[in-house]
Amino acid sequence: MKKPQDKTARMTKALREGGVRVTRQREALLKVLTEAADHPDAAELHRRAQVLDDTVSLATVYRTLTVLEREGVVHRHSFESGGARFEVADPVHHDHIVDIDTGHIIEFRNDKIEELQRLIAAEMGYEIVHHRLELYCRKLA
Incomplete structure (x- = not known):
């Protein structure tokens, strides 16, 4: 996993390349x-950012997320449980389990x-370029 400062540097570079000033x-x-x-989600990111700098506007959050997503350093997820959620893009692929009772999202990776998935695609004459797996689950009693 990348260090926070590496992720920040990647996002800062992406903003500059996207023509956006890196403000406070x-x-x-x-x-x-x-x-x-x-x-x-964007509202929660806004709330957390305002703790650090009370001048952060929701519009700035949305504009910044749009650029970061376009530059490929942030992923937008539209889970069935609600609006768009965000995470910093990780070079290591992972999938998600969404707890339908709590909304909690768990990242996982399973080589099997x-x-x-690779075998199924190959049997049908395809090579996977990108995929996303989301499992919507309920905790066993």
């Missing part, structure tokens, strides 16, 4: 993104699933 407000948002252990 955006730096606060980048810090929140790199420290997030969950998959917050990855291999099976």
Whole structure:
């Protein structure tokens, strides 16, 4: 896993390449993104960034997320449980389990699933370029 400062540097570079100034407000948002252990929505990112800098606007959050997503350093997820959620792009592929009762999102990686998906695609004459697996689950009693 990348260090927070590496992720921040990657996002800062992406903003500059996207033609966006890296302001104090955006730096606060980048810090929140790199420290997030969950998959917050824009409103939650805004709330957390305002703790660091009370001048961060929701519009700045949305504009910054749009650029970061376009540059490929942030992933937007539209889980069935609600609106868009965000995470810093990790070079190591992972999938998600969404707890339908709590909304909690768990990241996981399983080599057997990855291999099976590759085999299925190959049997049908395809090579996987990108995929996303989301499992919607309920905790066993």
